[in-house]
Amino acid sequence: MSIEVGKQLRSVRTAFGLSQRELAKRAGVTNGMVSLIEQDRVSPSVGSLQKILAAFPMTMAEFFTRDMQAGGDVVFRADELPDVGTGEIHYRLVAATRPDRKMSILWETYMPGSDTGEDLLTHAGEEGGVVVEGELEVTVAGKTWKLGPGDAYYFDSRLPHRFRNRGKAAVRIVSANTPPTI
Numbered sequence: 001m002s003i004e005v006g007k008q009l010r011s012v013r014t015a016f017g018l019s020q021r022e023l024a025k026r027a028g029v030t031n032g033m034v035s036l037i038e039q040d041r042v043s044p045s046v047g048s049l050q051k052i053l054a055a056f057p058m059t060m061a062e063f064f065t066r067d068m069q070a071g072g073d074v075v076f077r078a079d080e081l082p083d084v085g086t087g088e089i090h091y092r093l094v095a096a097t098r099p100d101r102k103m104s105i106l107w108e109t110y111m112p113g114s115d116t117g118e119d120l121l122t123h124a125g126e127e128g129g130v131v132v133e134g135e136l137e138v139t140v141a142g143k144t145w146k147l148g149p150g151d152a153y154y155f156d157s158r159l160p161h162r163f164r165n166r167g168k169a170a171v172r173i174v175s176a177n178t179p180p181t182i
Helices: 002-015 020-027 031-038 046-053 060-065
Strands: 089-093 104-110 126-133 136-140 143-147 152-156 161-164 171-178
Touching: 002 031, 020 031, 020 046, 031 046, 136 152, 143 152
Parallel strands: none
Antiparallel strands: 089 104, 104 171, 126 152, 126 171, 136 143, 136 161
16 A cells, blocks of 8 residues: 555645645655655555645545546646746646646736746647736747737647736736647
8 A cells, every 4th residue: 555655645746736845844744754655665654644635635535536536537626726837927737637638728827027938938739828817928930919818829839939928917828738748
C-alpha cells in the first residue's frame, strides 16, 4: 500500500500546484516526511496522512479513490483548480489530475501590466480562447490585436505568440490548447 500512497500523494500535491515544502508547511509536518512518503521510503500512519490531507483539504476516502472513479471526475469546483501560472499571470487548470487529458482548459487571469514575455511562445498544437473580462493584447506571427469581452482567438501554436495586459484592470480568459502543454 505504501507504493500507492507515495505515488498518490505526489499526484495530488502536484495537481494542487504545491511544492513539498509548501505542503509540509500547510500540514504542519517536516519537508523530509513528505519527501520520504512520496519516495515510498516511509508508510505514514493514518493520523499523519489525515494531517497531510487536511492541507488540501481532502478526505481519506477521496484520496484513496481518486483515480478509481469510473471515467474520473466530471465537475471541477473553482477552489479545486490548481494555479499553474507564475507571477502576475494565473492559469487555473481544469482536470489537472486526469492522466489521460487530451487538452488543457484554463481559466486565465492576467493582472495589470502582466506579459507572457518578450520571448514569444511556440509549441506544438492549437489554442484558442475567449476574453471574459478586460482587454487583452494578443500577438501572433508578428501581428497584434486588442481583444475585449466576448472577443476570441484561435491559432496554430507553432506560430510565435504573446499575451499582454496593458490595461489597469485584470483580464480574464477561458482558453484551451491541444495537445496539453500544462
